[in-house]
Amino acid sequence: LIFNYTGTLVPNSLKSLNAWKSSLKRNLTHGKSDTKAPENVLQTLQRLCDDPLNSVFVISGMSPKAIDTAVGSIKNLNIVARNGYGISFAANLKANDTSKAIRNRLQLEMKSPNNREWYKMGSSDDVGGNWQDRAYHVMKNFTWKVNGSTIHREKWQVRWDYRGCNTDWANTQVPYLVERLEDELPVLLTTRLQVLRLAEPISVLPTWVRKGAA
Numbered sequence: 001l002i003f004n005y006t007g008t009l010v011p012n013s014l015k016s017l018n019a020w021k022s023s024l025k026r027n028l029t030h031g032k033s034d035t036k037a038p039e040n041v042l043q044t045l046q047r048l049c050d051d052p053l054n055s056v057f058v059i060s061g062m063s064p065k066a067i068d069t070a071v072g073s074i075k076n077l078n079i080v081a082r083n084g085y086g087i088s089f090a091a092n093l094k095a096n097d098t099s100k101a102i103r104n105r106l107q108l109e110m111k112s113p114n115n116r117e118w119y120k121m122g123s124s125d126d127v128g129g130n131w132q133d134r135a136y137h138v139m140k141n142f143t144w145k146v147n148g149s150t151i152h153r154e155k156w157q158v159r160w161d162y163r164g165c166n167t168d169w170a171n172t173q174v175p176y177l178v179e180r181l182e183d184e185l186p187v188l189l190t191t192r193l194q195v196l197r198l199a200e201p202i203s204v205l206p207t208w209v210r211k212g213a214a
Helices: 010-024 039-050 062-073 099-103 129-146 167-184
Strands: 002-004 054-058 077-081 085-087 150-154 156-163 193-197 200-204
Touching: 039 054, 039 077, 062 077, 062 085, 129 150, 129 156, 129 167, 129 200, 167 193, 167 200
Parallel strands: 002 054, 054 077
Antiparallel strands: 077 085, 150 156, 156 200, 193 200
């Protein structure tokens, strides 16, 4: 059983509103769990996880710490953070061959609110080509063109965000931004990187960071 956190367990409109408010503060890392699932939803998840025939996963775009805070206390729940960047397995799946293979990779260095173990699904370092610096340089030119737009650089992505800006003008610049990224990273974007557009943010990130892969 796979559930998306935002839009399924938590109303999408509430999360979007909080994200937009955060954008005005230029803090779109979703570091905090700003929308908590209703208690009846948490209880239902726990009942599903209590059934030994079920394997339950919750997938979120939030950081590992944020989604851990939101639902990490549920026993036997598997959690995927950042849409595939990190994963925390339920105790009853740790003997699974797939989970063993992932747990042989790098463990995320974070203090879990619920004493969970978190692991990376892959490594951004494997991409090579100094990709983050190159993507950042391209995006920086567009922060000058779109007043109020910002760049957010994390271990797993570089994101240009124009929420709260003049949307009509910014949308005219998006095709040029994508074209410049493709010119700057031609080989990597066909093998190891992807350009992802979700509403206003435009992100460059490794191909293994996606819900389908998780």
